[in-house]
Amino acid sequence: MRAALRGHGPDYLVKGWQISGAVFFHTGFPYTVIDIARSFHLQANNFFGPIYAVPVGPPGPSIACGKGAAIPEAAHPCQQPQLLADGTPNPDARFVQSGCETGFNTGNLPSPSDPCGGARISIAQGRNRFRGPGYFATDFAIMKDTKIPGAENVVLGIGLQFFNFFNHPNFGSPDSLSSDPSFGQIFYMQSPPTGILGAGLGGDASPRNIQLKLQLRF
Secondary structure (H helix, E strand, O other), X not given: OHHHHOOOOHXXXXXXXXXXXXXXXXXXXXXXXXXXXXXXXXXXXXXXXXXXXXXXXOOOOOOOOOHHHEOOOOOOOOOXXXXXXXXXXXXXXXXXXXXXXXXOOEEEOOOOOOOOOOOEEEOOOXXXXXXXXXXXXXXXXXXXXXXXXXXOOOEEEEEEEEEXXXXXXXXXXXXXXXXXXXXXXXXXXXXXXXXXXXXXXXXXXXXXXXXXXEEEEO
């Protein structure tokens, strides 16, 4: 019995196994709300820079971004929409209506009869005042190396690789153009830095991906 177990101690159970992984985490990327309609209007005067949207009051903390801002539901957008469902100005909008800017960091609030007929305000939004959703993903891999009998220094490796192991959804940045109907909504998933489909190839690698890995070393 002892002879049969000789050489089959704890080292025999773990020999050849490899376990590895990586964790990716960052807070939300900053963004600035742009009045793209006003920017297009000024291009006629040879000004091609972005025009920051004018807040209706001191910019408060960022509204939490996440799955609630994702289309098609988008029940909780990252920014309050400019218009209500009936097309009237939203009284809770954080920025003056598109087209109501009168200059850099200045604009007019809506009145009961005119979206731009209210009081004049002058508040600077500032650059990168808001933040989009954060990011978290975990990769995991397990491999087992086995020596090929009768072949010196030849090793066969078999294993599995998991990308976004916990299948955690990560959302992209919201639409930051105040004149867009989708202002404050998120319409894409954030691709991971690593994955089966590579990076920057246009493939949707945001869900969990699993692949079988075989390698022969000699």
